[in-house]
Amino acid sequence: MRITFPGLFDLQVNGFAGVDFNAPGLTADDVSLALARMRETGVTRVLPTLVTSPFEDFAASARVLASITDAAIAGIHMEGPYISPEDGPRGAHRRADVRPASADDFDRRQDAAGGRIVLVTLAPEVAGALALIERLVAVGVRVALGHTAANPQQIAEAIRAGATLSTHLGNGCATVLPRHPNVIWEQLAADGLHASLIVDGHHLPASTVKAMVRAKGAERTILVTDAIAAAGCPPGRYRMGAVECELGADGRVSLPGTPFLAGSSLTMDRAVANTVRFTGLPIDAVIAMASVNPARYLGTTTAGTVTAEWDPERYALSALTVNSGSDRGQTGVRPGSDQGQTGVRPGSDQGQTGV
Numbered sequence: 001m002r003i004t005f006p007g008l009f010d011l012q013v014n015g016f017a018g019v020d021f022n023a024p025g026l027t028a029d030d031v032s033l034a035l036a037r038m039r040e041t042g043v044t045r046v047l048p049t050l051v052t053s054p055f056e057d058f059a060a061s062a063r064v065l066a067s068i069t070d071a072a073i074a075g076i077h078m079e080g081p082y083i084s085p086e087d088g089p090r091g092a093h094r095r096a097d098v099r100p101a102s103a104d105d106f107d108r109r110q111d112a113a114g115g116r117i118v119l120v121t122l123a124p125e126v127a128g129a130l131a132l133i134e135r136l137v138a139v140g141v142r143v144a145l146g147h148t149a150a151n152p153q154q155i156a157e158a159i160r161a162g163a164t165l166s167t168h169l170g171n172g173c174a175t176v177l178p179r180h181p182n183v184i185w186e187q188l189a190a191d192g193l194h195a196s197l198i199v200d201g202h203h204l205p206a207s208t209v210k211a212m213v214r215a216k217g218a219e220r221t222i223l224v225t226d227a228i229a230a231a232g233c234p235p236g237r238y239r240m241g242a243v244e245c246e247l248g249a250d251g252r253v254s255l256p257g258t259p260f261l262a263g264s265s266l267t268m269d270r271a272v273a274n275t276v277r278f279t280g281l282p283i284d285a286v287i288a289m290a291s292v293n294p295a296r297y298l299g300t301t302t303a304g305t306v307t308a309e310w311d312p313e314r315y316a317l318s319a320l321t322v323n324s325g326s327d328r329g330q331t332g333v334r335p336g337s338d339q340g341q342t343g344v345r346p347g348s349d350q351g352q353t354g355v
Contacts, residue, residue, distance in 0.1 A: 007044025052080030
C-alpha cells in the first residue's frame with residue numbers, strides 16, 4: 001500500500017551513518033552526510049543531540065552544528081550534563097562529566113551553540129534544576145525530564161516549573177524500582193508531560209510500549225530514535241563522544257561487555273513500523289507520533305512529504321521518495337508542498353524513484 005505523509009521529525013539523534021555528532025572532530029560535511037542518510041528513512045527535520053560532556057567538547061560540536069544552514073536542523077537537544085550521577089539513571093553518560101544545573105553553565109553552552117539549543121533534558125532532583133527549568137522556559141527553551149531518580153514531589157515541582165516532556169520514558173532510570181510510586185508511573189500519569197519513546201524492541205518490550213501509549217495517549221506520545229553513529233551501519237564498535245559503544249548483530253547498542261544500553265541503531269521508519277506492530281494502532285496515528293506530534297511539541301512544523309510503501313502484513317515501511325520541503329536534500333521527487341498535513345493519504349505512482 002502506497003501512502004504519503006509529512007516528513008518525519010526526530011527530537012533525539014546523537015549520530016547516524018557512521019557520524020557521531022558528539023565527536024571532537026565533527027565537520028559540516030559529516031553532518032550533511034548524516035542528514036542525507038536520515039532523509040532516506042523519511043526524516044526531514046531533526047534535533048541533533050549532544051550528551052553529557054565537558055564544556056570544551058560540547059562547544060566544539062555545538063559550533064559545527066550551529067554553522068549548518070540546512071533547514072533540517074530545527075535546533076539542538078542538550079541531554080545533560082544536569083542529570084543524576086547514580087548508576088542506572090545516568091545510563092551511558094560519563095559520571096565525571098555530570099554537573100549541577102547552572103544558569104551560567106547553560107549560558108556558556110547556549111552561546112557556543114549560537115542560541116540554537118531548543119530542548120534540554122535534565123534530572124529535576126539535581127541541585128539548581130528547578131530554578132534552571134523556570135529560566136529556560138521563560139526564554140522559550142523546552143525542558144524534558146530524563147536520566148533521573150526523582151521522587152514524586154520532585155517530578156511534580158519540575159512540571160510546575162515548566163517541564164513538559166519525559167525523555168525516552170522507561171529508560172534512563174534505575175533497573176529495579178519500587179512497585180509504586182516510582183519515576184515511571186509518576187511521569188506516565190502526569191497530563192502536563194508528553195513522553196518520548198524508543199521503540200526498537202530493545203529499550204522497551206512490546207507490552208510496555210502498548211501500555212505507555214494507552215496511558216499517555218497517542219497525541220502526547222513522541223517517537224525518537226536516540227540513534228548513535230551505528231544507525232545504518234554494520235555491527236561493530238562506534239563512539240558517542242568519549243563513550244565507546246558496540247552494535248550487535250541483533251541491532252542492540254550497548255556498552256561493550258555489558259548488558260547496558262548506549263543509544264540505539266534505530267531508524268525512524270522502523271520505529272513507526274514497530275509501534276504499529278506493538279500497539280495495534282493504525283499507521284496514520286503512529287506516523288503522527290513521529291511527525292506532527294514532535295513538531296507541535298516544539299511549536300514548529302514538519303517539513304516536506306514522504307511517499308512510502310507500507311506492508312501491514314510484514315509491518316514494513318519503506319520510503320520511496322522524500323521531499324524535504326526545500327531545494328536541498330530531495331530524493332527523486334518534484335518540489336511540492338503538503339507540509340503540515342496530519343494524516344496519511346494514498347500516494348501516486350507518478351514520477352517516483354527508489355531511495
